[in-house]
Amino acid sequence: MFGLFVVVEGVDKSGKTTVVRELYEALSKNYPVKKISFPDRSTAIGTILDKYLKGIVDMSPEATHLLFTADRYEKKREIEELSRNNILICDRYSWSGITSTVAKGIDLGWCLETERLLPKADITLYLEADIEVISRRRGFGDEVLETTEIQHKIKDCFGQMRDYSENVVVLDATKSVEDITAIAVKHVLRCLEKKNQINSV
Template identity: 30%
Template sequence: MLPPLTAHAPPARGLFVAFEGGDGAGKSTQARLVAQALQGRGLRVVTTREPGGTTVGAAIREVLLHGEHVAPRAEALLFAADRAHHAATVVRPALAAGAVVLCDRFMDSSVAYQGAARGLAHAEVRQLSLWATEGLVPHLTVVLDVDAASAVARRGKEPDRLERESLDFHERVRAGFLALAEADPGRYLVLEATRPPRQLAEAVLAALEPQLAQVAADQGAAS
């Protein structure tokens, strides 16, 4: 289990939320529903994803998810390369402008997939992401928890390279996410992913409520 990221504070401006969980957990659905709710309040929202939130990232995503076998260390480096470019060109500029950034996957996915599931050193995988993003961490990480067998039925009909891994692999991924949340509960919101999507979105919004007033004030002052 990794220690909390006590030396790394979230950005001073904007609001950065990462949605994490195994394949089929419903991360993109939650990002969409929360974005719609926040936009309904008049807030500026940027929704993005990893890998593939940039043109460079889209090329990396193709290799990672739709290519042939990728060695575990190469896989970790490719995810970190995508994250470095994504943080520098999308996430940090949006936060600096005071936006709410909702990201489908961030560095915890690397710790869970390449660390817990591939067997690489967890601390090294996380440090690679911290170096790539210059220490960027979310204000809140939402972990959508679902067991591997249930998640299979929630996925698309054509699984990608990582989705085709064994149930044991995906259970290790799940355990990796839960261990991260247990070690640093102040940064995480763990939700049962099989709950109705709108109930989940309401729970995320409730967790964000204390910070949304300041975000709205900052965005209003900047406009």
């Protein structure tokens, strides 16, 4: 079996981590599955990002973006290896980094260029969420990007990202976790089947 790189994206508190967990559990019954998440706050770069997200340190938008991107590049080889023969599910990836930077007024083209050499997702599952709803969820506001104003801007940027990505599936975050997971599983398996057919020719 050829592997698959699945990315789950969405604004903060849209349910990404829950969907990743449920998708992992559902697919693990019949397939080899691994998961990864960003940012990785355990690394040297990740500890700086953790301090930034918690408002302990401040950095320019460009410097912040490059650190988030570097965090992903540190896992480049791991992503390539894990997605070779497994379904690799990723909680946040390039979209999250790019949208949070563009929301601060930085050029989209520059952000895209910094991500150019990273592994591309085979399928991106985007959780479409209402900002007013997610702003009432527990923990919203704990980190610097978690304001309704910033999240509205980030959501608008997510809309732009669809034009720069292939195989994007939009999931309604207001649906039940069970419904979202069922739809996600269907699309992931369809993508996996298509990839295996292409690679077996």
